[in-house]
Amino acid sequence: MSGSEVTAGPRPDRALVVPLILALLALAGALGWLAVRDAGDHVLGNLGGTVTTVCAAAACYRVSRLAAAVRPVRGFWMLWSASAAVLVLSTLAAMVRGARGDTGMPLYEAIPTLASLNLAMIAFRNVPLTPRTRLDWARLLLDGTAVTVAGMVFFGYVVLNSIPDGTSLVTRSAAGVVGIGCLLALVIFGKAAISPEGRVDPIALGILAVCPLAGLVAVVLFLGGTETGMLLLSVVGYPLVGLGICAAAYRQGNALDGPPARRPAWTFADPLQFLAIAVTAVLVIMVSARDLDLRGRAVIVGAVLIAAIVVVRQLLSLSGIRRQQAELERLALNDNLTGLPNRTGFIIALTERVEAGHIATVLLLDIDDFKMINDTIGPAAADQLLDQVAQRLQQSIGRCESVARLGGDEFAVLLPIDDAAGAETAAARFQATIGRPVTAGDQQFLLNASVGIAISAPGETADEVLRNADIAMYAAKESGKASWVRFEPRMRHDMTEYARVASELHDAILGGQLRLLYQPVYDLVTGRMHGCEALVQWQHPVRGFVPPIDFIPVAERSGLIVPLGAWVLRESCEQLTRWRAEHGADTIEAVNVNVAVRQLKDPGFVDTVAAVLSDTGLRPRNLILEVTESSVVDGPQVAETLGLLHEMGVRLALDDFGTGQSSLSLLRAFPVDVLKLDKSFVDGIADGTDRGRLAVAAAVAQLVEFLQLKSVAEGIESRAQLERLRDLGYRYGQGYFMAKPLPAAECGALMAAEPMAAVTHG
Structure with missing residues (x-):
């Protein structure tokens, strides 16, 4: 393969396609059962939830075992696999509830649901959030406490005052605790989804952020006494959650083979946070207001508003911090003159490829005798030449290739190949790009470049690969300039001897x-x-x-x-x-x-x-x-x-x-x-x-x-x-x-x- 050729993108992992398809079929079956259901056949109606959550556990476990995943990503998806596995117990409990004719969310269903939520929230310890200082962490803790207290006020009042007779206090309390957990999970998941940091795919996080919404709506409808709504979410809610987890795992698994995705300026999970709060507020007010006095209505509306304000505050705060961090990241990782990634940005990209086990080749290009040109025409005109060279290199890179300016007249290209012939062809291609005439002021120049080639080897760090390319580039300079040299291990010995x-x-x-x-x-x-x-x-x-x-x-x-x-x-x-x-x-x-x-x-x-x-x-x-x-x-x-x-x-x-x-x-x-x-x-x-x-x-x-x-x-x-x-x-x-x-x-x-x-x- 030549240096200008790039292999096609990765195919979807079949081990992740199968759970996704099964979850879709299970959801379709649940919807079909609702259309022709037998009022007494609740076991069959809840079977879809069991199938989808089993598929979700398998899909998350598959992602956690992928070799391309770094350790934090593997840990994140392993905990989500455990969370989905525990949620299977909740779906089995729902079958028992349906067969026994129990109403609401009994304790034997609420306990595994809470355990599943806790495991999912613990998983997010592998997803760095924006706050880093002690003050930021204290603010985050206070925000979470505010959400929890608001949920307790709302659910506590409803549990004690608004549930019809015949439903035990334990069942009501369990449902209220689950509701609080769903509300807190909704905030944590959404906050992680819009975080500008972390290695977990942001789209996968956005999908996961929707999952607590189904449980939250189910609890609200149960506490409002709507049996039909509870039945609907019992039969469809679990399959929706399982399908969402399968989709997130599928997205993460197939994002590992490509270049790391940039954190989006505003993911689709952000408006879902507002939608979740809005839907919750509307449902609570519509369902509960009919049977409560004015004071009770005020407590409910106030509690919902508190939760909504806290969530909005989180999203706005994160949005502002994200914009500031994006600008700081741009300044820290990009070259001011050319707009290309700088040395730090290039090393980060190379490190991500090397640590993920992907193939990588580095070309280090140094313009020959540029110091003499700089002394002749002056720094301003020399910067014009460098900017022209940078734009040409940027326009010459192929798919999945990237170029950076490391400093001065030194550029680097990252190639997704590992064969010597392809690397050498690419080196010749970029030499020809630099060799075309460039103009600064009223003068025209013919530039040449010496190129060092380093192909990453198993076990090498990004710094070692870049250092190897640097050694090869100096060897190209010493061989007469305007040439390329591929790194060989003996060169490191020569450098040590030097x-x-x-x-x-x-x-x-x-x-x-x-x-x-x-x-x-x-x-x-x-x-x-x-x-x-x-x-x-x-x-x-x-x-x-x-x-x-x-x-x-x-x-x-x-x-x-x-x-x-x-x-x-x-x-x-x-x-x-x-x-x-x-x-x-x-x-x-x-x-x-x-x-x-x-x-x-x-x-x-x-x-x-x-x-x-x-x-x-x-x-x-x-x-x-x-x-x-x-x-x-x-x-x-x-x-x-x-x-x-x-x-x-x-x-x-x-x-x-x-x-x-x-x-x-x-x-x-x-x-x-x-x-x-x-x-x-x-x-x-x-x-x-x-x-x-x-x-x-x-x-x-x-x-x-x-x-x-x-x-x-x-x-x-x-x-x-x-x-x-x-x-x-x-x-x-x-x-x-x-x-x-x-x-x-x-x-x-x-x-x-x-x-x-x-x-x-x-």
Whole structure:
């Protein structure tokens, strides 16, 4: 499957479809029984309630066992399964009540009903509600108490004063307690349904919030003495509750396979709360007012109004808090510039997928050389470019894919795939999206991106997956940019090794483990030593000699190149001062020191150079700083630093000349004093068969002569190479043929030595 393809959505879980269908059939059977019922056959009429509640218990248990469900969701539905199972006992009690001809809600039916309600309410401990502070929890407790007290006032008055003779006080009291429980459950269920937090599906919660309404209406009708209404709700009420639970379980089970649903701004459970209170109030007033005096009517109406006001207060309070939290969530989880999810939002989405056991692949995209673009066009225009890139990425994502801006010029894409080929295809697709021309102001830019690919593995956390993608992205940068790299476990070892080397290098700089060697630069005409290049060495106390190729890249990447370079600069200048004191007029005029781009970007670098020259008593012309072509083109800050150094009198050498893409233009744009021909052009020119390298070497020699610069050929390893270069016009050279890098004492001795015969003679 390619990165642009996405599998179809999940099919409904058959284990949840069957209970839902059976519950629907049972409800239809109950309605059919009402149409043709035999007045004495109450057992058959109540059979529908038993079937639906058994189905509800099975459906909830199925959801609690799904692997995709997180622990709080499993706990929630396990308690609902227990609640439905206990409700089965209530339906069996209703059959017994019908067979015995008992009226109202006897104690043997009320007790399991109350137990079922309690289990359902306990289940909501797994659904976080909005209040979090102690004050909020105290307010929530007071609100629940107000609802309970209002229900007690209403039901207590009715139980003691309005039930016809012949119904026992125990039966009336049991019905009243059930009514209070239904009212309290209605508030709790509805409050959970509109909560902006929690992992339980909000639509499933909304369906469950309707269930207590049937029990509440049944109790009110019973206490009002309406036997027909009680029969209707006894036969239809239980099936409705069971069907509602089955529907909620079906919704939850099939929502687990998709992306987590956003909490709706206003769920359909909210108006149902108002409807529940309104229906209850109307039924109570209509049924009870006929037989009560004015005072009794006032108590009933007042009690209902109290409950209604409390519920409305809860809904309005939650609505306001929900809006505030939604805005805070938007600010906390989204990027202000692009509107995309930010790092926090992306990690939350990735965590939900990983913890749910779903497949996930992360693409980490970093725009190459964006810092240089930002320095060139300014932050405002650079933000325009980033916003355009963000919108393009947003428009390019497929179904179930998501994109985020992690910060700066770094973006991340979450893919619902786990195959390498598909991830690599997706990486190429997004690279092409970023690679299309973008415009900021009146300038057009072609951007490239390096992409790190990480496919989640079982047991990995979201942080680990994102860190793997980050490691792969850096590997893509190091491989030449504008490319993608898929994470492999060995890369983590490489990163660990990098961290270890960086830590030890930091200690080495402070602990005196670094040494300098000096490679002589010879005059190819006179054979005398003309200068030298300082090369840093690391003598590790345990591992011995560490070659520069193993620690210089680490120093550049970690930023340690700045203190390392400062040490090399000072040590080289101090050594030149010692040579001058020892060898006098035979001493070379200047020492060459390599400078990294991170040093040139350091605001204090020019002052550091000036301080070193002042402390060592050297003049600016005694120092040659070597920079690479890639360093020179790294933005206006580097250009400004080079300009200040040149104005100071420090000479600049362009190292590895000829290997970059814009070498000739650099000679016009930057103050260059010395060109060092890269070793790659010296190799193979001895016999003249490599006409390409020979042509480049000859062209550089002519260019240097025309521009009145100094040319140095690097990497001379044979007499034939030396003679060919000298014939082409190169005056200076360095390489193993003349001398390898030497300790300071040996290098100093060569300054006073006789001209090197191997250089001047055949």
